[in-house]
Amino acid sequence: MDKFIREDGLVAPLDRANVDTDQIIPKQFLKSIKRSGFGPNLFDEWRYLDEGQPGQDNSKRPLNKEFVLNQPRYQGASILLARRNFGCGSSREHAPWALLDFGFRAIIAPSFADIFFNNCFKNGVLPIVVSEEVADELFKAVQANEGYRLTVDLAEQKIIRPDGAAIDFEIDAFRKHCLLNGLDDIGLTLQDADAIREYEKGRQQREPWVFID
Amino acid sequence: MARTLYDKLWDAHLVKQRDDGSALIYIDRQIIHEVTSPQAFEGLRLANRQPWRVGSNFATLDHNVPTTPFKNASEIEDETSRIQVQTLEDNTRAFGIREFGIGDVRQGIVHVMAPEQGAVVPGMTVVCGDSHTSTNGALACLAHGIGTSEVEHVLATQCLVAKKMKNMLIRVEGELGAGVTAKDVVLHIIGVIGTAGGNGHAMEFAGSAIRSLSMEGRMTICNMSIEAGARAGMVAVDDITIDYVKDRPFAPKGADWDAAVEYWRTLVSDAGAKFDTVVEINAADIKPQVSWGTSPEMVLPVDATLPIPEQENDAVKRSGMERAYQYMGLTPGMKITDIKVDRVFIGSCTNSRIEDLRAAAVVAKGRKKADSVKQVLVVPGSGLVKQQAEAEGLDRIFVEAGFEWREPGCSMCLAMNPDKLMPGEHCASTSNRNFEGRQGNGGRTHLVSPAMAAAAAVAGHFVDIRELESREL
Numbered sequence: 001m002d003k004f005i006r007e008d009g010l011v012a013p014l015d016r017a018n019v020d021t022d023q024i025i026p027k028q029f030l031k032s033i034k035r036s037g038f039g040p041n042l043f044d045e046w047r048y049l050d051e052g053q054p055g056q057d058n059s060k061r062p063l064n065k066e067f068v069l070n071q072p073r074y075q076g077a078s079i080l081l082a083r084r085n086f087g088c089g090s091s092r093e094h095a096p097w098a099l100l101d102f103g104f105r106a107i108i109a110p111s112f113a114d115i116f117f118n119n120c121f122k123n124g125v126l127p128i129v130v131s132e133e134v135a136d137e138l139f140k141a142v143q144a145n146e147g148y149r150l151t152v153d154l155a156e157q158k159i160i161r162p163d164g165a166a167i168d169f170e171i172d173a174f175r176k177h178c179l180l181n182g183l184d185d186i187g188l189t190l191q192d193a194d195a196i197r198e199y200e201k202g203r204q205q206r207e208p209w210v211f212i213d
Numbered sequence: 214m215a216r217t218l219y220d221k222l223w224d225a226h227l228v229k230q231r232d233d234g235s236a237l238i239y240i241d242r243q244i245i246h247e248v249t250s251p252q253a254f255e256g257l258r259l260a261n262r263q264p265w266r267v268g269s270n271f272a273t274l275d276h277n278v279p280t281t282p283f284k285n286a287s288e289i290e291d292e293t294s295r296i297q298v299q300t301l302e303d304n305t306r307a308f309g310i311r312e313f314g315i316g317d318v319r320q321g322i323v324h325v326m327a328p329e330q331g332a333v334v335p336g337m338t339v340v341c342g343d344s345h346t347s348t349n350g351a352l353a354c355l356a357h358g359i360g361t362s363e364v365e366h367v368l369a370t371q372c373l374v375a376k377k378m379k380n381m382l383i384r385v386e387g388e389l390g391a392g393v394t395a396k397d398v399v400l401h402i403i404g405v406i407g408t409a410g411g412n413g414h415a416m417e418f419a420g421s422a423i424r425s426l427s428m429e430g431r432m433t434i435c436n437m438s439i440e441a442g443a444r445a446g447m448v449a450v451d452d453i454t455i456d457y458v459k460d461r462p463f464a465p466k467g468a469d470w471d472a473a474v475e476y477w478r479t480l481v482s483d484a485g486a487k488f489d490t491v492v493e494i495n496a497a498d499i500k501p502q503v504s505w506g507t508s509p510e511m512v513l514p515v516d517a518t519l520p521i522p523e524q525e526n527d528a529v530k531r532s533g534m535e536r537a538y539q540y541m542g543l544t545p546g547m548k549i550t551d552i553k554v555d556r557v558f559i560g561s562c563t564n565s566r567i568e569d570l571r572a573a574a575v576v577a578k579g580r581k582k583a584d585s586v587k588q589v590l591v592v593p594g595s596g597l598v599k600q601q602a603e604a605e606g607l608d609r610i611f612v613e614a615g616f617e618w619r620e621p622g623c624s625m626c627l628a629m630n631p632d633k634l635m636p637g638e639h640c641a642s643t644s645n646r647n648f649e650g651r652q653g654n655g656g657r658t659h660l661v662s663p664a665m666a667a668a669a670a671v672a673g674h675f676v677d678i679r680e681l682e683s684r685e686l
Contacts, residue, residue: 016536017529018408018508022648027629031277031293033251033300035361051654054293083529085409085442089646090627091344092249093360111409114378114444115344115358122362172376173233185362186260189370192229192237196265196372199228199239209465209473210241210337213268 002124003182007105008151009078012069013142019082020089021116025098029054038094039101043069073146081138082109087116096123106152110135121175126154128169154180215483217380218449219415222355226338228372238375240367241337244323245272247301249342253365254304264308265371271332272305272312274298275322276629280592280619285315321595321621324348324562329597331461335450335477340367345562347438350447351431352454353480357444379489381414381443385422387496392679395430396564396662399437400502404512406492411443414490417482418448422496428457429568436563437645440509449481501678503549504647504660506537513549515677521545540649541657550675555638557670559663560592561626564643567601569663571686574607576667578684582615583673589616590632592624628653641669
C-alpha cells in the first residue's frame with residue numbers, strides 16, 4: 001500500500017447524496033480477478049452514454065459531457081468532494097480500487113457508509129468526514145473557482161484551503177499510523193500470533209463445536 | 214453490568230485491545246464466494262501465507278452462476294464469469310477449503326447456504342466479502358460484510374482489526390397485520406430511519422413482532438440492516454432460533470449440543486442494557502411496502518401516492534428525489550398501484566428461502582401472469598431450497614402461473630449473470646437494492662415482499678396484497 005502523507009490536489013465535486021458502490025463501479029467490472037485497471041470504469045454509467053463491458057477500449061466510447069469528471073476543469077483531480085452517505089451498498093473493495101486507479105487519493109464528505117470507509121484505509125485512500133456546513137462551503141468554493149485545490153495534511157489532520165485557512169478532521173490513531181507508513185495490516189496482526197493462539201485455546205474449551213475441520 | 218447482545222458477542226471474541234483504540238477480534242466463520250475472493254487468494258500466494266484455520270471457511274458459488282441448468286464451469290458462456298468461477302474452484306482446491314460447487318445440492322447464495330448447513334450457529338462472528346452477511350445475525354451472531362483486503366486478512370490471521378460500534382435497538386411491538394411480512398417491516402424501518410440511519414451502529418431487532426417471526430423472516434430483516442446503514446443486524450436467541458439450528462449438518466451434536474444450547478440461551482440483551490440509539494416502531498403502523506425511487510429509503514406503503522419534491526425542505530434530499538424521478542420515469546403524486554411492471558424477480562439473499570417461495574406460491578396458485586409482464590423469475594436460494602419447494606409442489610404452481618422456475622444463485626438481484634432488466638423496464642423485485650442500474654443498465658427496481666411481487670406479476674401493476682382474495686396452498 002502507498003503511504004499517504006500529504007496530498008495537494010485539484011478538487012472535483014460530486015454533488016449527490018447516497019452515492020452507492022454500484023455507481024462507483026458497476027457489477028460487470030467485478031468479474032476481474034485483479035486489483036488494478038478499474039479506473040476507466042469508475043462511475044461508468046454516469047461517465048459514458050453507452051453500457052460498458054469489461055475488456056472494452058474505453059477511449060472509443062461516447063462520453064457523457066455533462067458528468068462532472070468529464071468536464072475539462074476537473075481533469076487530473078485527486079480529491080473528490082462528495083455528499084452524505086458516500087459509498088453505501090455493496091462491500092465491493094473494487095470501489096476504492098477504482099477511485100484510486102482513477103487518481104483519487106482523498107474523499108471529503110459529511111458521512112460515509114461503514115464498509116466503504118473501512119475499505120478505503122486498506123488501499124491508501126483517505127476518507128475525510130466534515131460537517132454538512134463545511135461540505136456546503138467547499139461545494140460553493142469549488143464551483144465558483146476554476147482550478148480550486150486543497151491540501152490534505154494527514155500528520156496534522158488538516159485540510160488547508162487556498163487562502164491558508166485550515167479545517168481540522170478526526171481520524172483513528174491506528175488508521176493514521178498505517179496510512180502514514182503504508183503498513184500492511186496482516187503483518188501487524190501476525191505480530192500478535194501468540195495472543196491469537198492463546199485465545200483460540202480458551203474458545204476451544206468453551207465452544208468446541210465452533211472448531212470444525 | 215448489563216450488556217447488550219452485541220456487547221456480549223464483542224467481549225467473547227476480543228483477542229486483544231490495543232492502546233490506540235483498535236482491537237483484534239476473532240472470526241469464527243468466513244463464507245467465501247467467487248467475486249470478492251480472487252484478489253485475497255492472490256495476496257496470500259504473493260506473501261507465501263497459508264490460511265490460519267482452513268476449516269473455518271465455507272465457499273460456494275452464487276453471484277455469477279447462470280440460473281439455467283448447467284453441469285460444470287466450462288458451460289458458462291460469459292468468459293469473465295467463467296474465469297471467476299473457475300478461479301474459486303482452483304483456489305479452494307489449492308488451499309484445501311471446503312466448497313459447495315456446481316452440481317452440489319448445497320450450492321447456493323452464501324447467506325442462504327450458511328445457516329441452512331448449520332455452518333453458522335449462535336454466538337459466532339461471521340464475515341464474508343458481501344455486505345448482506347448481516348443476514349446471519351438472525352442467529353444471534355456478529356455478522357457483517359468486509360472488503361477483499363479483509364477477506365485476505367481473515368484467511369491469514371483468523372482476526373479482524375476492528376473498533377467497537379455503537380449499539381442501536383429497533384423495537385417493533387405489536388402484531389403485524391394480514392399481508393404484512395418481514396420484508397415490509399424492514400422496508401418500513403429503512404423508510405423511518407433512512408439509509409444512513411444505522412451508520413456506525415450494530416443494530417439489534419427486538420420486540421414482540423420480531424419474536425413472532427420465523428428464522429427466515431428474521432434473516433430477511435437482518436439482511437437489510439445494511440440498507441439501513443448498519444453493517445451488522447442481529448436478533449437474540451429464543452426457542453425459534455434453537456429449533457432452527459437443531460440437526461443441521463454442521464451444528465453441534467450430542468453433549469456438545471446441550472452445552473451449546475445452554476450457552477446460546479445467554480445470547481440476549483440483558484434487562485437494563487444501554488443502547489446508544491433506540492427506535493420504537495408500532496407493528497400496527499406497517500403496511501405492505503413498495504420502493505419507488507433509487508435508494509431503499511425511498512419507500513412507501515402500497516396505498517400511498519408518490520411524494521412531491523417541492524414539499525421536501527432538505528435541499529440534498531430534494532435533489533435526490535428529482536434525480537430519482539428522472540431515472541425511474543415516474544410522476545410525483547401518482548398512485549403506487551398505477552405503476553406497471555415489466556418483469557418480476559422473486560429471489561436473492563433477502564427473499565429466496567422456502568417460506569418466501571411459499572408466500573409467492575399462495576398468490577400464484579390458480580392465477581396467471583399478466584400478458585403485459587414479460588418475465589417472472591423465481592430463483593430459489595440454494596439447491597436444498599429448490600428440492601424442498603419441488604417436494605411441496607411449488608414449482609408446478611409457478612410454472613402453471615407462467616412463472617419461470619430456475620436454478621439457485623444471486624441472479625437478477627445484481628445481474629452479474631444473464632438475468633437482467635432492459636433499459637427502462639420496471640421490475641417488482643424481492644431483492645434488497647433499487648440503485649440505478651443494479652438489475653441491469655437503465656433498469657428500474659421496486660423492492661417488495663414475495664407475496665407483493667407475485668401479486669404484481671398477476672395484475673401487471675402493483676396491488677395491495679390485503680385486497681387480494683387469500684387462498685391456501
